[in-house]
Amino acid sequence: MVAKYVPPVQSRAGQIFDTIVLLALVFIALFLPLWLSIAVPSRVEKLPEGVSYVAAEDGTRTWTGLSWEVLGQNPTMQAQWEKLGHSMDSAAEIITQPFDYTIDYLGIALTGVVILGYFIFMLAMSEREYKQVIAEKFD
Amino acid sequence: MWEVFEVLAWAISALLVGWMVWDAMRVGQAHSENELLSSREGVDDLFGDSNRKRS
Amino acid sequence: MTDQVVAQGQPKSINLLKVLGPAHVWALGVGIVLVGEFMGWNYAVGKGGAYGALIACWVIGLLYTCVAMIDSEITSTVAAAGGQYAQAKHTVGPLMAFNVGLYLVLAYTMLEAADIQVAGQLVQIGALDMLASAPVNWEPYTILCLAILAWLNYRGVFMTLTVNFVITAAAFASIVLLFFAVKPWSPGEILQHQELLTGLPYGWLGVIAALHFGIWFYLGIEGTCQAAEEVRSPGRALPLGTMSGMITLLIAAALTWYVAVGVLPWEYVGWDLELAPLYDAAKVVSLPLQILLFVGTIFSAIASANGCINDASRAWFSMGRDRYLPAWFGAVHPRYRTPFRAIIFLIPIAAIFALQIPLAQIITFSILSGLLGYTFMPINMYKFRKKWPLGSIRRGYVHPFHPLPAVVLLTLCITTYFAVYLGYGRQLLAMMAFYIVVSLWFAFHRYKYVRRGDQFTMAWPRPRGY
Structure with missing residues (x-):
């Protein structure tokens, strides 16, 4: 017979404190990186040849050399953009920002190690706790 | 017109959330913590066998 | 077994109500997911082309077929409010269970935040498009939507899911109607696939990258087993509801893709700030369709947020009940029989993300938490069959070809992590940092408040090898 583990009873203040810690973690790890625009999608600007723009202070762009053809849009696509309420200029701001999938091997390796390490730690720790659970339940 | 909708939306939201918080506090005072926390994982009723046993 | 525990501890125990049938299970599963056809999947087009x-x-x-197979077998045996969370407690161990519980809470809370953001912003877009009014603020409608749904959930699960069944069916009908309205039998008239479809803009690497948002077509279907404790005969209703839900989604996803890329240029569909592609597709075609899809999109978002509040709060509640979280959250409302404190607690989290974070990134958090949960499933299945081989306990459903689904699932999960890394690598690391820190917090601080043997609630024999 394994001695039954009797957990301490958590005080009301302790419960509130633990809840605050969890909330703080959600906001520091998840909310802040996005809110401060640190973790943003890796889009880059890629202008077609001969196309350039000058951005005014309020962010509006004045394009030169722009046409639907250099943006790779055929007449059907052009018609749909216009039906959606887009001008050539506003469509250009979307089309000229593709994703950048340059492979960074070190980054991949690092991310892989982090994910793998997380799972290994979690499974090892769980196994240890699980044995206690089974022992207390069945012995 | 939209301003009225907006004010209404905020007001109704505040009312509903306020009611929930009020009700939760009322329940917390009217019932003991032991009673509120008394539920247990209902894993025994898997195939509907024990439906009659339990109310 | 559990009856005895209840009888000894509390003669007057308050439990969740058992009122749901297979149709509710379908509505809970599909209701949560169907919104993924109205918004969010389109970012996959942005990452890899049409x-x-x-x-x-x-x-x-x-x-997801692998997920549904594995989940159905284990859920038909472990039926408890926490779904995969309760499974993890029995098959792997407490720390895994804590993490799985958080995956569920975050996946559903972020999905809920995305839903209410879309509902609010759609009111703004609809007012501009159809009523030609001056720009209106979307925030009040987002919050209103959240408040009403939380209130419904607070008041009781049966009414909530009956509402869900009706609006989910209506939203599904709007996709089917749109499909027939664009006359798929005469290509070139409305649908312009010939002209609009291009090759792969990023090659095959882009196809892999697209797997990231491909998840969004189906994310949440595994939510069916969240309601296990409230289902009348879960051993039968859960596999049935999950499988029929999966079929519904496969059909809806195919129709959605076909219509959207046949009407809109791919760069438009895949843009990070594009909110509702099906609504936009309808807008290009005709005003009646635009109104139909406006209603369909709002309905799907409401149904989804509704199911998410239900699921996230039940997972949070289950963890409170086991002392994985402060015990205070494990309370059941004596009158409505709902996890009322968990419902209230999650409202501000959903509200803040919905109001402050762009849609594609909220969705990515939801997807990542979902993905971590799917990575757990092959481990879960392997341990489940090893500790309780076939025949050792009663199973409502046994999935075929074990271990093939588990192996396929694990391989696809690893590929999808890579897909998220492409384009959203920093967000992936932020999410991992969160789970690592909370795991340490749980293992070295929180677990001391947990009763050991009581976590194992099933009336099963001792697991083999322990």
């Missing part, structure tokens, strides 16, 4: 998104839709369909 064909990339289609391939992603199929490959991820395979991932």
